[in-house]
Amino acid sequence: MSKISSNIRFLRQLKGLSQEQLADDLKVTRSRIGGYEEARNEPPIDLLIRLSEYFHIAIDALVRGDLKKTNLDGLMKVGKNRILFPILLDSDGNDMVELIPLKASAGYLRGYADPDYIEKLPQMRLPFLPSGKHRAFPIKGDSMPPIKEGSFVIAKYLEKLEEVKEGNTYVVVTKDDGLSYKRVMNYSKKESSLELHSDNKMYQPYKVKLNEVLELWEYTCCINMNQYDEGELNLDSIMNMLKGLKVEIADIKKERK
DSSP: OOHHHHHHHHHHHHTTOOHHHHHHHHTSOHHHHHHHHTTSSOOOHHHHHHHHHHHTOOHHHHHHOOGGGSOGGGSEEETTEEEOOOOOBOTTSOBOEEEOOHHHHTTHHHHTTOHHHHHTSOEEOOTTSOSSOEEEEEOOSSSSTTSOTTOEEEEEEOOOGGGOOTTOEEEEEETTTEEEEEEEEEEETTTTEEEEEOSSTTSOOEEEEGGGEEEEEEEEEEEOOTTSOGGGOSHHHHHHHHHHHHHHHHHHHHHHO
16 A cells, blocks of 8 residues: 555544545545545545645655654644644754745745745744744734734744643634734633734734644744845844844843842
């Protein structure tokens, strides 16, 4: 049995679905799903894309990986979703922080689980960050003052919804809205939802269902890039800002002692 065949069967069973249920969700016949799982046929590229989006697994992992041998505890989890999470390391084995440029943020929803997409993002190492996986996300709009448009929020990946702290701010990645930076209130297991609030009271709070949430990232710090012109917003200018931020954090620590 090929890897794609065994992976489809494995993911379907992991989700507790029958072949007919999976076929209905993907809008294909049950016999087609059976044919793929028995390696009599291979899914075309359009169906591979739908399978990737449905299971939140990168196409490369679907085709070439052996998901049965994957440590499920090593898969990043949000609610009922499981994704293969690309993590980049430098030559010394240090975890790298990927920066999502504003122009690339629209494609994040398609590429968040794709190692090729993640590998092409600007990367940096920030030794002052706490333990955990971090990324830098661009801020758009004026819904979360004092953080202004053009800034970057560096946030830590949240592995379990149980770790959500009401009143804290998070980068929330959902199927419909993509990237949003909001304050999480009224986390309800009973309603299976999160209520997201803007600090700018002109914007009304709204709820998202937990099964719509793909990723949650908890705020760690903010980089204000407004002192730079748009043409100067590059990795060098961001790194200069971060060096200043590091000094600022060190000074705060000294004052507290």
